[in-house]
Amino acid sequence: MDGTALYEAVAAIFIAQMNGVVLDGGQIVTVSLTATLASVGAASIPSAGLVTMLLILTAVGLPTEDISLLVAVDWLLDRMRTSVNVVGDSFGAGIVYHLSKSELDTIDSQHRVHEDIEMTKTQSIYDDMKNHRESNSNQCVYAAHNSVIVDECKVTLAANGKSADGSVEEEPWKREK
Structure with missing residues (x-):
């Protein structure tokens, strides 16, 4: 789920910057890894990324109350995440076919x-x-x-x-x- 992982990492960094929290290199790696793992385990339903955002924000120590800011634009971003996921899966299938x-x-x-x-x-x-x-x-x-x-x-x-x-x-x- 490429789009979901990208969205969650960028959204967590956005919330950190909005609150004036400076993330060091280790925290950015933690955000990226947690977002990737959470996106793999997330259900394939609309707005499932909001649920896993709680996990990511908690892992880095950011306030979870700011998720309400993401709810307003999540409907539109969910469609974009889905498009990125479909393109990524299509490329993956094409590469596997080419190699085998x-x-x-x-x-x-x-x-x-x-x-x-x-x-x-x-x-x-x-x-x-x-x-x-x-x-x-x-x-x-x-x-x-x-x-x-x-x-x-x-x-x-x-x-x-x-x-x-x-x-x-x-x-x-x-x-x-």
């Missing part, structure tokens, strides 16, 4: 190979059933030997349609016609 794109592509290609093998297996069983029905044969429906070319590999499914009995050959191999 190659892994996602690998998973997609593995999934496609598995789907192709299952589709070939299903089509072979269907063709066998159709052929046996047309010839009125009582032979085993699954007695077929299938091959499919997937990503420059020849995938062979053994008899009875069991994928566990399959094999994968990389080139060079002879293309069956």
